[in-house]
Amino acid sequence: MNTLRAVTVQFAVLLGVALTTSASAQTLVWEDNFNGPAIDGTKWTYDVGNGCQIGLCGWGNGEMQYYTSRTENARIENGRLVIEARREAFGGMPFTSARLKTEGRMHFTYGTLEARIKTPVVGNGLWPAYWMLGTIGVWPGRGEIDPMEAGMAAAIANGTANRRIGAAVHWDYNGSQADYDTSYTNPVNLHDDFHVYRLTWDPQFIRVSIDGQQYFEFAISNIEGASLHEFHQQQYLLLNLAVGGTFTGVTSPAAVTAPLPGKMEVDYIRLYQNPGSQLYVGTQHAVPAGRFGVFTEQTDTSARLTFGQDAELYLWNNLTPIAQAPFEGGSVMAYRANAGAWFGLGIQSDYRNLAAYAGGALKLHVKTTTPSTFKIGINTSFGDSWVDFVAGGNQYGLVRDGAWHEVSIPFSAFYDLDLQAVKQPFMLVADPPAAPVEIAIDKVYYQSR
Structure with a gap:
């Protein structure tokens, strides 16, 4: 979700091949199918505000929304999680939206994380994201894994904003920020239907696919040489819909032309066990x-x-x-x-x-x-x-x-x-x-x- 760039260290190869491994053959260890009357507080909590309260106004990315925990911005609707961005003045910001996270509720190291998501029409100015943050340290030293982001500036420029997605990792390399990212242009618009995004994380690789098509691979086994300790520690999950920011290249409210309200919908999220997996579930502790x-x-x-x-x-x-x-x-x-x-x-x-x-x-x-x-x-x-x-x-x-x-x-x-x-x-x-x-x-x- 963070778009800042300092040092880029490339250890990964993008593979444009279809994945054959099925998550259904693995052991399911955590899930949310969003079938209840409201968002489950034992699984999810919220980031609230504009980021200034933690010294990151605009959440460090120049975003223009105020995140709330209101049902106007996050709710269960027809068996789906809905995160809704709205054009409305709130908390000194011109837009509202929501950012949910499993911090303190569910953390894991290694596993196959599968989410079925429908993104909104993103061009121009909406930034849906399905991503993860480490539980230890200060960013970027805590590590960040971004399986899916959409609405990037380059895709807006070439007319593929509603078909293009990106994935990335961010970490600390010898005291500086390091990043690796790739993008993929889907054959059809992402907002027309739900798509299955799958993250496979083990001690050797982080891989991401959409509907079985892999679009990201990053090798993490060279822990000492590449300073990749962050990707062998627990992380928690985040889901959000940002408005504007450096990722989108949209920095003024008037330049946001995406239809609003805009909705990011999540049908389910499921975590399957991989070799070496570790899982923390807050209700069990x-x-x-x-x-x-x-x-x-x-x-x-x-x-x-x-x-x-x-x-x-x-x-x-x-x-x-x-x-x-x-x-x-x-x-x-x-x-x-x-x-x-x-x-x-x-x-x-x-x-x-x-x-x-x-x-x-x-x-x-x-x-x-x-x-x-x-x-x-x-x-x-x-x-x-x-x-x-x-x-x-x-x-x-x-x-x-x-x-x-x-x-x-x-x-x-x-x-x-x-x-x-x-x-x-x-x-x-x-x-x-x-x-x-x-x-x-x-x-x-x-x-x-």
């Missing part, structure tokens, strides 16, 4: 209600993080460890921050399904005298969500007197929190203090209702 230990040694918990195994503590800026007696056990997060610079830290973990904790609270013990404004946050599939502690204020049980106090923040105080897909269960960021300050944090856990 739900943490039981009770207490979930984030940084605690003595709290009675249903489950807890284990640092060095499934969690790491990162000091982001301006923090130096200091000696401090823990509130409990033998470990404590205790630091000094110098004057004049912001400070912050975060705990990152594997994905955790903490849906059972909705209605509960984040609890921790804090010892500090800092008068600075700071905020405590949680990162989920929806992005960062924060609760502010204003300068000198004592909210949620905080007392800035240099003694230990329990802070209890109800999850309802966090904006836009997806507890089914928690990636960073605890973060703290503070404004630059006027003088050096010390802060200690201990006994951090989630409490269910």
Whole structure:
């Protein structure tokens, strides 16, 4: 889905031959046939906004839509998922649409992913995509696989926009962005009917076909030499319909001439097992209600993080460890921050399904005298969500007197929190203090209702 270009490293050969391998002979491990009354929240979540909230206005591609979770933009209709782009002012953008993803719900490494999709009339300005992102790292180091994109500028220019599709991969190569992409012109218009797009991913190759006709192949077995680690780690699926952007070459609302509303329809998506496949399904890994230990040694918990195994503590800026007696056990997060610079830290973990904790609270013990404004946050599939502690204020049980106090923040105080897909269960960021300050944090856990 990302169209930026930096380094192009070619390791693949495009094969214009028909595939003979049948997905039906493999073991089905995950699917959505979109037969329910509404989009299944245990399988899908949404990206919402225009990208500015994560520092990528236009989603990094100059796109002109505001993604929503409204039924006007994404819904089940006649046994199909419908993603609809509309020309309407919303959230400061001239168009709306939707972007769905399985982040925190379904991730996989290797497999055969099959989707039956009908694209809209794309020329000029619509950009339907069926693609994947890695669960680890920062783009492009997390890796991206794009089995299908349509509406590209080159196809608009030569009059094949509604028959031409592209596939691509993006990754990090020696600290720079690397890309490989190909395109294919279908004999008939893609918007006239549904077509089956199949991704086959194994330790040697990534291959993509439409209706059995292969149009993309990329070799990934040279892991070290080509720096292809990203394509041997778990990825999640995305479906979206963008409006405009660098991929389409359409950069102004007036230049969007594709019929609107435009609909991308998905009949089904099915994942089949390949040798070496790994599958994560969030509903199968739900943490039981009770207490979930984030940084605690003595709290009675249903489950807890284990640092060095499934969690790491990162000091982001301006923090130096200091000696401090823990509130409990033998470990404590205790630091000094110098004057004049912001400070912050975060705990990152594997994905955790903490849906059972909705209605509960984040609890921790804090010892500090800092008068600075700071905020405590949680990162989920929806992005960062924060609760502010204003300068000198004592909210949620905080007392800035240099003694230990329990802070209890109800999850309802966090904006836009997806507890089914928690990636960073605890973060703290503070404004630059006027003088050096010390802060200690201990006994951090989630409490269910």
